[in-house]
Amino acid sequence: PTFNSDEIIAFTKQMLTTNVTMGKTVKEFEEKYARSYGYKYGVSNNSGSSANLLMLSALTSSITENNLKKGDEIILPALTWSTTVWPVIQCGLIPVYIDCELDTFNMDPDKIEEAVSSKTKAIFSVPIYGNPCNMDAILSISEKHNLMLIEDCCESMGATYKGKSVGSFGRVGSFSFYYSHHITTLEGGICVTDDFDLAEMMRIIRAHGWIRQVEDKEKWTKKHPDFDPKFLFVNEGYNLRITEPQASMGLIQIDKLDGFIEKRISNASNYRSSFSKYSDFFSFQETTKDAKNSHFGFPFVVKKNNFFNRDEICKYLNDNGIETRPIIAGNIARQPANNLFDHRISGKLLNSDNIMDNGFSIGVHQSLCAESIEYVKEVFDNFFKERKAN
The missing domain is CATH 3.90.1150.10 (Aspartate Aminotransferase, domain 1)
Structure with missing residues (x-):
């Protein structure tokens, strides 16, 4: 395993406090992860697969500015894991498969360019097996065609391109803390972004569409003054939350990454x-x-x-x-x-x-x-x- 007595003790201590559902420790974990690798905001969740679902759900919300819409195409590599693709489908988007480079295994920038159509609105880059994509080339195509860039980095924690962490090149990126990955919270994931409003929407969707865990509650209570602010739901959502004991484990794992x-x-x-x-x-x-x-x-x-x-x-x-x-x-x-x-x-x-x-x-x-x-x-x-x- 990638953990030892350090994580087991931290996990057990957190259990003994009886504070086990998402709270202060999760927030501390999110902030530490984001700060350590150059992101403004981290929104944890219960798996890397859920991280992809969460960020795409936020990007397709009608409330989100500059959002994606049902029927929009998103270019992604054919060489990938299933949960790069399934959230695309679940959010009403159309996956466009392209080939990879045989040497790096990553999506071929020339193939991205060839795949762009009038319906294409985003690129979903996936650094394969920890190997960053050619981000200069992908960013150039993204800017040329005004395409949103999203990053699935679930296999590539800690990888960098020209000294910059993967997951920080696009609007939002995802990582996984599965048992066999670079660090673990047993199950778990995180979305990272520099976009405050997008981070807030992911916090809402992560917990039932509820504003309970957003940082700016006043934004929503002013819009909906007739509702009890403790039970205000502003978007569709799921339950994708991580627990306090998992976060306590993650805090130690970050230092070991x-x-x-x-x-x-x-x-x-x-x-x-x-x-x-x-x-x-x-x-x-x-x-x-x-x-x-x-x-x-x-x-x-x-x-x-x-x-x-x-x-x-x-x-x-x-x-x-x-x-x-x-x-x-x-x-x-x-x-x-x-x-x-x-x-x-x-x-x-x-x-x-x-x-x-x-x-x-x-x-x-x-x-x-x-x-x-x-x-x-x-x-x-x-x-x-x-x-x-x-």
């Missing part, structure tokens, strides 16, 4: 150096120029060869106790759920298909010890020895 990322970078560098001798068989993710990759995992794409395919090496690794996973959801545009909603595919998705059909990843997390890393390298070496012997 930089160290966690350095360990992930070290582990990834170790693997890359060791596996470079197999570059005839694998291609590896290349970190975007001028970026700091926070390494969500260590991905491989198997090249066409006469010795093995992706499924064969994954079976060998799994049989030897090394967990492998697909690279996110692969080309999400191929999933059968797409038959249920309107969407558009711009151009061919050849790189996304290649990564889906031939890619896999192994863990690079901060809890890996030196012995585990050496074991992984040994198993890879044994696989190639056996294949070449046969």
Whole structure:
């Protein structure tokens, strides 16, 4: 696990106070996270998936200025996780899938440009596996076509582009605190923004459409003086709240994040150096120029060869106790759920298909010890020895 007795003690102490529902500790956690990574406001919630739903719900609210409207198109990568897409659908927007770059795995700026139509109103950038997108290129396209930029950074906490944190380039960004991510509150997420009114709307939607947790209650009570201000609902909403014990855990995890990322970078560098001798068989993710990759995992794409395919090496690794996973959801545009909603595919998705059909990843997390890393390298070496012997 990515936590130890520090977090367990903090969690338990918070439980013993009996103050467990969202309150002062959650607010302290939000402020500390935002302050630590260069955002003005943080709005926590119960998962990274909920963070995407929350920010898109706020952006499509009729109350929000310069909002998105039902039927608007939003360009996003085909190589992504499902919960980049589902909130887009749930908020009445139309996803437009584009291909990725084979080296960085990130959305190809040229493909963004090609996908823009008269209905396109936003770009949803997703830094894949901790690797920041080419934000200069994406911002240029966003400004050229007057498109809103939104960032799904659930896999990329702590990553930077030209020294600036991912999630801070667009109008709003999302992060995840899931158990296996860079830091954890067991389940949890956060939306970050410099837009005060948008942050307020996310606080409203997070808790039933209620103004209870907004900072400027007077704005709403003046508009609706006939209602009890303690129970004033001004927008549709959900219950996406995080708890005080989770926030107490998160406060400690924030202080550990930089160290966690350095360990992930070290582990990834170790693997890359060791596996470079197999570059005839694998291609590896290349970190975007001028970026700091926070390494969500260590991905491989198997090249066409006469010795093995992706499924064969994954079976060998799994049989030897090394967990492998697909690279996110692969080309999400191929999933059968797409038959249920309107969407558009711009151009061919050849790189996304290649990564889906031939890619896999192994863990690079901060809890890996030196012995585990050496074991992984040994198993890879044994696989190639056996294949070449046969």
